Amino acid sequence: MKSSDLFRDELIKNYLDRYVDRDAGDLIILWERMAIQIIALVGDGGFNSLYERSLALTQTTFPWLVDAPTAVQSAQRCATLRLRFEEQLIAQARAANHQLLVTLTDLLASLIGERITVVILKMAMDSEHAEVNSTKESN
């Protein structure tokens, strides 16, 4: 089954469409949440391996999407990714962001299955949503 036929891809697409007016920095929020969820499940080492491989695969379409040479922590990786997005036109950054998300979740699904991958993705999206709501309420 093509990943574009999957519920997961629809989830990603809807999420990104919802925040189409956001800037490059906002694109990183989901990555930070994803990192937390994936690290909780498979550890730092697991996340780093998945991220590096996904980046390598996405670079064939977006060669400018290069990681920092010394990045070992997920926070450093997210900061570098933000920089790369900011260096590009926002449309280009959004396209790369979408492909990187699909690639990483494809890879994760091939290893631990579609259902657990969707659970992780939804948790990351929900946690951001919850955070936004709680910020609104506190304001």
Next chain:
Amino acid sequence: MNAKVNIRRLKTGVPGLDNLLGGGLPEFSFNLIAGSPGTGKTTLAHQIMFGLATPASPALFFTVLGEPTLKMLRYQQQFPFFDAEKINKSIRYFNLSIELVEGNFDRVLKSIIEEVKKYQPGFVFVDSFRSIVHAIMDKTQGEAALERFVQQLGVHMATWQATTFLIGEYLVPEAGSSPVFTIADGIVWMAQNLHRNSLVRKIQVVKIRGQEQAPGLHTFRISDNGIQIYPRAIINAGASSDAAGKGNAGEGRVAMGIPGLDAMMGGGLPSGYSLLVVGPSGSGKTILATEFLTEGAKRGETGVIAAFEKSPSQLLSNQLSALIKSRQVGVIETRALDLSIDQTLHDLTEMITRTNAKRVVIDSLSGFELALAPEFQEDFRASLYRMIAELTSIGVTILMTSELEDRYTDLRFSPFGSAFLADAIIVQRYIEINGEFKRAISVVKVRGSQHSKQIRLFDINDDGIVLGAPLSDYTGIMTGRPVPSSANSRTGQ
């Protein structure tokens, strides 16, 4: 008022494990699942976790360095018990690798407690606990710190009302010296032995506080369905005395289905007895067993056959095949060459209970012995004793066949020295009369019952076994070459 605390026993969901634990897992207990690598510890932990975790009582699974979590999840979800829908709703994984990098028991304990407070699980798993111990003790902290850590972890988990499992690779010599073994309320030890190219997995509940476990080692399998434990049959006092004394003798008789044989046995085979039919190859043991099952079917009594001589596809006679097709007889599938007696017993009792069977055939003991893993072959006689006692204690009547080579120089009833296990024995053998092989049959034992002492000719035709005349006019039958008594009298012998 009963002032005692009532400890709830949790059903683990692992077939056979609750039996070993003495009825289930004590709630809020602090347990260790230990053993060498590859013995199935993580699979057991997952099977328990998926069996027990619910949204109201969720599980928290802490992963550490040991097996990479990516791979663990990848492989564990192949088992049917792994329900991905439970992830996040009833089960959460949490990786402790970062805490270990700092190499400090307090940091690890703090993280575990923080997650437990946040998630309030009913069940906590730490896999591999051994990795925590190694990672930290290799750096700065010693045995005393480990003991304190384990104690604090145990107390915290109990006060947070979490039933806890530490999973770790241990070798037997280490077990005695580790504080974890002292502090744990329950210890489940898993092992695998390679013996003459045959792998046998064993499990032992070394310790379980507050209840009596099934002692000793028990076999288990890891199949596509997960772990299945086969508790070792243990003969209780009642079953033992029944096996020896047969208190129910005479209460009922089981018809054998062969005209004349019931009379030879003193009115049929007493119900609940074990009958051993011995004889050389081709003498008609399986046919006698088939008649036994057919007679049961006629009377509405379901039967079960464990056929070790032939595969189910080439099963015996049309007569037996028809009984199997009509579900009047169930067949035990035998996986050749690596069985344990307890697995066979489990399969038999499961089918007996399910079909309410009254008659059981084991055809044959020789084939059964061959189908066992080599290490069980060495203990065949004792294991068979346990199996027969267990089966007869549930009220079935058993017919076992056993091939016995005719020697004509000595009188034997079993190649395994197992004749004493049987309550009744029928011997079939070949004899030569007038230059022809003839078959002879005799009932040599029916415990607690009068029976015929005759040796009779018998034949096998399309209708089955047909008993012939008693060989009362012959002498020297046991030599295989009987001589008419009249000939002896003529020669003055």
